[in-house]
Amino acid sequence: MDYAEAADARNGWPRLRVADWAETRDTVHMWTQIVGKIRMAHAPMLNHWWHVTLYVTPRGLATSRIPYGHGAFDIEFDFCDHRLHIRSSDGTAESVVLEAKSVAEFHAEVFQALRRLGINTSIRAIPNEVDPAIPFAADDRHASYDAQAVRLFWHQLVQTDRVLNEFRSYFSGKASPVHFFWGSIDLAYTRFSGRATSTQPGGAPNCPDWVMAEAYSHETSSCGFWPGGGEEGASYAYSFPEPAGYSEYVTEADGTVYSKADKLYLLPYENVRTAPDPDGTLSRFLHSTYEAAAETGRWDRAGLEIDPDRWRQHRHHRQPPGQARGAASP
Missing domain, CATH: 3.30.920 (Metal Transport, Frataxin; Chain A)
Structure with a gap:
């Protein structure tokens, strides 16, 4: 390498x-x-x-x-x-x-x-x-x-974590932190519709079904990054339970594909890394797959989504003494 x-x-x-x-x-x-x-x-x-x-x-x-x-x-x-x-x-x-x-x-x-x-x-x-x-x-x-490889993986996580947290700012409903699940070795973020589910997945190796029942007790739209599935890993997104029409909702723009076997959307990491605008490419994937879940699952989008820039209308145009130009003021 x-x-x-x-x-x-x-x-x-x-x-x-x-x-x-x-x-x-x-x-x-x-x-x-x-x-x-x-x-x-x-x-x-x-x-x-x-x-x-x-x-x-x-x-x-x-x-x-x-x-x-x-x-x-x-x-x-x-x-x-x-x-x-x-x-x-x-x-x-x-x-x-x-x-x-x-x-x-x-x-x-x-x-x-x-x-x-x-x-x-x-x-x-x-x-x-x-x-x-x-x-x-x-x-x-x-x-x-391999110390250098581990450091590069961490940099993959740093970049993905940054974009996921920016994406997180558009949602005011119940949502998870952006966090790393060591069971499946993936960086994940999950939004919730607010409705409980009647079924839960199972079948994860060496993991009791009651663990998954707790994880998927409510409707979700989940996304993240996994260092597998693709030459350099992949971003993923899924909805549970999957609504009718979800798998056909997102186009194949930027290389996004839907895996019928895994019931999730995948965007190869290398497609993000080599794009003219990596942040924008990943952001489009995150927003479009969430929209797929919210629209086909009939989420209350008006009540759950929010403008992350809403505070800007209240910021002072005059900077306080000593504050750097361009810095935000409350």
């Missing part, structure tokens, strides 16, 4: 072929499951499993604050310095080096670091949504770490 070419990709959207880092991706996937399960063990339950996810940061992926006793701790994958940082509200901290090592080694090192901080925890130490599900403590199969 030509990493120099990938690192110098225009507009900040890096090139990263899935085939060039598949072994590293699968190893890091298991590492994120371990960290995500630690958050799940201590965080209070939130609807649709929002309490288990990770978030894109300026340096990698992190849990955000995890409550523990009368304090808190957090865990962050630093993909710049390639260390896992564990920080406690009592001022102490530990770290684990991110390098080529097995999942079993990583699992042991993380729990040793937690114990040194006085954090006692236990998790169901078997991965979800993969087959086979090798217990973390016995997983010597996944042991790859």
Whole structure:
């Protein structure tokens, strides 16, 4: 792989072929499951499993604050310095080096670091949504770490997270954060119509159906980025339950296709990266697939959507002393 070419990709959207880092991706996937399960063990339950996810940061992926006793701790994958940082509200901290090592080694090192901080925890130490599900403590199969590839993947997430959050600003109804689900290793954002569903999907490998029942208890329009399905990964969008006419609603502009097997729309990442306007290309995909769900599903669009620029009519035209020209004023 030509990493120099990938690192110098225009507009900040890096090139990263899935085939060039598949072994590293699968190893890091298991590492994120371990960290995500630690958050799940201590965080209070939130609807649709929002309490288990990770978030894109300026340096990698992190849990955000995890409550523990009368304090808190957090865990962050630093993909710049390639260390896992564990920080406690009592001022102490530990770290684990991110390098080529097995999942079993990583699992042991993380729990040793937690114990040194006085954090006692236990998790169901078997991965979800993969087959086979090798217990973390016995997983010597996944042991790859290509630091440059991981950093490029993080940059893919940074770019996608930025556009997803801009898209999120158009919706005033119930919606998820933009967050990273470690079960399926995807960055996701979900909007809700406000109506409950009568059926839920099932069949995810090594994942109980009641988990999916909680995730899909209400009608959704969901989208995100997955580092698979396509030469460089793909953005996806789906509606659950899928309304009649949804699959035919969006045209094939920009390379968008509908997968009947997976029941979702896909836009190859390379189509976004190589477009004259990558942000605009991804935004069109997000808006058009949401419109497909909202129109065919008969959502209350007038009550759920909002103008993200509505505040501009109230901003002062005169800048306060010392404020940079062009900066927003409340």
